[in-house]
Amino acid sequence: MTVFTVVQPGLFTTIQDLGRPHAIASGVPTGGVMDRFAHRAGNLLVGNAPGDATLECTVRGPQLAVERDSLVAITGADLDPQLNGSPAPMWTSFLVAAGDRITFEGRRVGARAYIAVAGGIHGERWLGSVSTYVLVGRGGLAGGPLAAGDSISAARDAGGASGPGRELDRHLRPDYGDHTLHAIAGPHAKRLDAGGRRALFGGTFMLSHQSDRMGYRLDGAPVEMPGDELLSFGLAVGSIQVPSGGRPILLMADHHTAGGYPVPAVVASASLPVAAQLAPGDELRFAEVSVETAVEMRSAALKALDTLKV
Amino acid sequence: MQIHPLGDSALVAELGTKLDTALNTRAIALAENLKKRRDVRQTLAAYASVTVHFDPDQVTLAALAAAIKRLAAKRTPVAEPGRLHRIPVVYDGEDMEDVAAALGLEVQRVIELHTRPIYRVFLVGFVPGWAYLGPLPEELELPRRPSPRTAVPAGAVAIAGRQTGIYPWPTPGGWHLIGRTTVRPFLPNSDPPCLFRTGDRVKFFAASA
Numbered sequence: 001m002t003v004f005t006v007v008q009p010g011l012f013t014t015i016q017d018l019g020r021p022h023a024i025a026s027g028v029p030t031g032g033v034m035d036r037f038a039h040r041a042g043n044l045l046v047g048n049a050p051g052d053a054t055l056e057c058t059v060r061g062p063q064l065a066v067e068r069d070s071l072v073a074i075t076g077a078d079l080d081p082q083l084n085g086s087p088a089p090m091w092t093s094f095l096v097a098a099g100d101r102i103t104f105e106g107r108r109v110g111a112r113a114y115i116a117v118a119g120g121i122h123g124e125r126w127l128g129s130v131s132t133y134v135l136v137g138r139g140g141l142a143g144g145p146l147a148a149g150d151s152i153s154a155a156r157d158a159g160g161a162s163g164p165g166r167e168l169d170r171h172l173r174p175d176y177g178d179h180t181l182h183a184i185a186g187p188h189a190k191r192l193d194a195g196g197r198r199a200l201f202g203g204t205f206m207l208s209h210q211s212d213r214m215g216y217r218l219d220g221a222p223v224e225m226p227g228d229e230l231l232s233f234g235l236a237v238g239s240i241q242v243p244s245g246g247r248p249i250l251l252m253a254d255h256h257t258a259g260g261y262p263v264p265a266v267v268a269s270a271s272l273p274v275a276a277q278l279a280p281g282d283e284l285r286f287a288e289v290s291v292e293t294a295v296e297m298r299s300a301a302l303k304a305l306d307t308l309k310v
Numbered sequence: 311m312q313i314h315p316l317g318d319s320a321l322v323a324e325l326g327t328k329l330d331t332a333l334n335t336r337a338i339a340l341a342e343n344l345k346k347r348r349d350v351r352q353t354l355a356a357y358a359s360v361t362v363h364f365d366p367d368q369v370t371l372a373a374l375a376a377a378i379k380r381l382a383a384k385r386t387p388v389a390e391p392g393r394l395h396r397i398p399v400v401y402d403g404e405d406m407e408d409v410a411a412a413l414g415l416e417v418q419r420v421i422e423l424h425t426r427p428i429y430r431v432f433l434v435g436f437v438p439g440w441a442y443l444g445p446l447p448e449e450l451e452l453p454r455r456p457s458p459r460t461a462v463p464a465g466a467v468a469i470a471g472r473q474t475g476i477y478p479w480p481t482p483g484g485w486h487l488i489g490r491t492t493v494r495p496f497l498p499n500s501d502p503p504c505l506f507r508t509g510d511r512v513k514f515f516a517a518s519a
Contacts, residue, residue, distance in 0.1 A: 021351060021352045021363065022352065023502075023503075024352060024354050025354070025502060026434060026438060026496070026503050027439055027440050027496075028438045028504075126498070127501065127502075135438070136498050137498075138498055184315055186315070228327075231327065231328075231356065231358055231359070232436065233322055233359045233361060234356050234361025235361070236317050236320040238317050239316065256435070256437060258354070263316070266316050268317065269317065269319055291315050291318055294318035295318050298318055298319075
């Protein structure tokens with residue numbers, strides 16, 4: 001059931017789902033999509049379950065030749081998607097026909113776009129997930145990013161659970177242009193003195209070129225966190241690690257499962273989709289919120305997705 | 311015990327701050343116990359802490375923290391000893407001569423000391439298949455190399471601080487390489503893919519090349 005043939009793969013396009021949470025016992029990160037909101041929205045728009053796989057397209061999207069009539073949706077970053085050379089809608093389900101071509105003209109807002117196809121994208125299952133994990137070379141398509149000539153298949157027949165023209169209300173779409181990441185005080189917040197707090201929550205950071213699905217190295221004023229060496233402990237996505245040089249690392253989907261650097265703050269679930277939409281060179285800042293506020297923000301995002309449930 | 315939020319959907323329950331078998335045993339028992347809860351998605355026992363990933367739709371951080379404190383106050387049942395892995399090592403690592411010189415020991419003595427203990431797996435994590443083993447005999451304690459190697463081969467047996475470990479695959483690394491083994495701690499086609507579980511025991515023995 002080939003849906004697309006890859007004409008050009010784009011910068012880094014991978015098959016991702018919601019990841020493999022049970023793999024952390026083996027040191028394997030949960031992984032999965034970087035922007036869970038956009039992924040879930042795309043799946044719901046085409047009538048899929050939230051856990052179905054989508055294509056995660058990074059900064060420069062792929063060129064895909066459509067092989068089979070399908071219902072699709074493109075969500076997440078605006079990489080200027082086109083259908084046969086005319087602008088394709090975003091956050092909206094639409095039909096494509098065999099012979100059509102999906103292309104992306106360039107990055108406008110955000111860094112990662114998601115292509116959802118009714119029936120879900122087929123991938124190699126590893127430890128309960130089809131998410132591509134390039135470090136081990138498992139999941140997705142042979143464990144790596146798409147290459148020219150690859151065939152992308154649907155996981156199953158769509159069954160017409162949804163139709164074209166369904167869209168996520170404009171005011172419910174994330175504002176990827178606001179690079180403020182809300183963060184909750186972490187296990188080692190007490191190690192920050194006034195200067196450290198100012199550096200972390202008052203300053204602006206820039207994503208360095210050493211930034212990928214594992215994590216973002218952030219350039220900015222150093223964050224001093226004096227204290228004894230720590231025993232390694234289990235980490236979570238969104239953790240801000242500060243190694244001895246004071247240059248923070250924001251842990252993303254494929255992060256190390258454990259580490260011994262202090263964690264002064266952890267980005268709230270509701271801000272992770274915005275974090276996922278950052279690329280090297282982008283600036284960001286952290287704003288402290290309470291756990292309670294973070295939980296409310298998370299619920300609001302889930303309510304926005306509920307509007308798409310059939 | 312201290313409980314710290316790790317974002318809005320995870321927390322760290324810290325049982326102590328020392329490298330200690332009893333603390334690690336308690337962390338493993340607590341992690342297993344918490345997995346039975348419907349509001350807990352996943353747990354990871356580390357040296358002396360448990361990281362708990364939970365569903366904020368089902369429980370608040372405060373309520374879960376209170377439940378964890380109640381659980382941790384109970385006496386831990388006597389744990390079964392972990393599985394014992396016997397690992398053959400050819401002690402011809404790139405850093406062996408330097409390690410012996412830095413410690414003021416003969417190479418043979420380094421081998422004797424490294425093969426003497428039954429090590430404990432205190433934590434599986436960092437990268438896939440990596441197991442932190444310890445405690446290493448005090449006589450072998452060295453700080454990490456000042457600059458990490460850009461590539462350490464799979465199967466390299468290494469030491470740093472009071473710990474030892476086996477590199478699961480080619481990766482950068484800052485530990486001192488004292489030997490190599492044919493045992494592969496991480497096999498992607500196995501389920502689970504990691505040979506070691508937290509709480510397992512590991513005994514190295516010297517093998518000929």
